[in-house]
């Protein structure tokens with residue numbers, strides 16, 4: 001159905017605009033994530049927001065909700081089936097297979113992700129993720145590094161009411177036998193499962209462990225746990241991972257229900273749950289190992305691990321806990337020009353080139369209106385050019401915050417005056 005053009009335009013259902021100053025928190029979060037991962041030698045990867053849909057079908061699995069029910073798919077003008085990226089991992093794996101960077105390849109990204117879900121607080125059809133992926137090592141030391149980076153990043157935002165849950169999904173050696181045992185066990189409990197899952201034991205019964213309904217939660221009490229059925233190498237890997245977290249003081253809880261929604265996971269999986277936000281949408285981040293993904297997508301056998309953090313969810317948690325409430329820095333100066341606008345043009349350009357944050361008014365407004373804008377901008381000083389200043393080649397510098405007062409400086413001395421006042425422009 002086409003949008004109704006007779007009414008005011010609206011963003012599509014489940015999407016949202018982020019305007020300044022709220023977007024300032026996005027800038028801060030992204031910048032601090034970049035700083036944190038770059039300290040660990042991760043490099044930014046930028047890949048397309050859409051792929052051939054096949055990439056996600058093969059990588060994530062067609063019976064996952066994300067691919068089977070939520071993916072935005074369409075045929076493009078060449079008739080190729082395209083999908084908007086529902087997550088970042090499969091695209092990064094595709095880029096790895098295509099470009100073959102040296103391993104271990106440590107990549108980070110910031111990306112929108114598209115899922116046609118039922119929108120509600122903290123659940124959008126376009127959300128945004130900060131993530132890392134590392135391809136080329138199966139070392140549990142890497143699992144420890146990746147989880148610690150995520151935990152430290154979340155902690156750095158000041159958000160504290162977050163629980164790190166960890167689990168192991170085993171591998172192709174130990175998981176199939178466990179899945180059979182789980183299926184048998186669930187068959188006996190079938191009548192107790194929720195409507196959705198009663199008929200789906202034959203598919204992937206692991207998904208039932210993750211079901212949030214009260215029926216399924218109660219029904220799975222006492223089912224066999226995958227962590228108790230791991231083969232020796234998977235058990236040793238998981239032990240080493242947990243010991244590493246213990247040694248670094250990263251606290252976590254073991255959660256056998258944590259199976260995550262994608263088919264590509266093996267061994268370590270983890271999720272960060274925020275207790276300050278509404279229960280159904282409280283995962284602020286998650287990830288895990290996917291040692292079979294690259295091969296499954298047609299590349300050489302290559303282990304991998306990563307995580308993604310949802311920007312909107314983390315900011316919801318930050319708001320709920322009252323952290324990250326800094327405001328963007330105000331301009332250093334606001335130029336008030338009542339002689340036609342040309343003086344402001346010269347002064348703002350000179351100051352901006354010297355590294356100052358400077359704003360001005362447009363549309364030939366009155367002195368009173370411009371002073372109001374200057375005040376509202378939060379700037380420290382107004383730099384005023386009226387007819388008298390213009391005639392004598394000076395600028396009036398009026399302090400708006402702190403102790404007030406004003407002086408005049410020669411037009412050519414404005415940059416020096418701003419430096420003298422202790423603002424941080426580049427020399």
Ligand code: HAM
Nearest residue numbers: 087123124127283284285286287288306307308310313
């Ligand atoms: P995910 O758990 O599906 O994992 O998404 C990561 C995070 O994105 C979630 O923890 C949540 O904070 C946020 N998120 C997911 N869906 C929505 C939504 N509809 N609205 C708002 N926020 C949402 C992945 O995407 C994996 N690729 C993570 C990964 C990386 N695993 C290995 N490497």
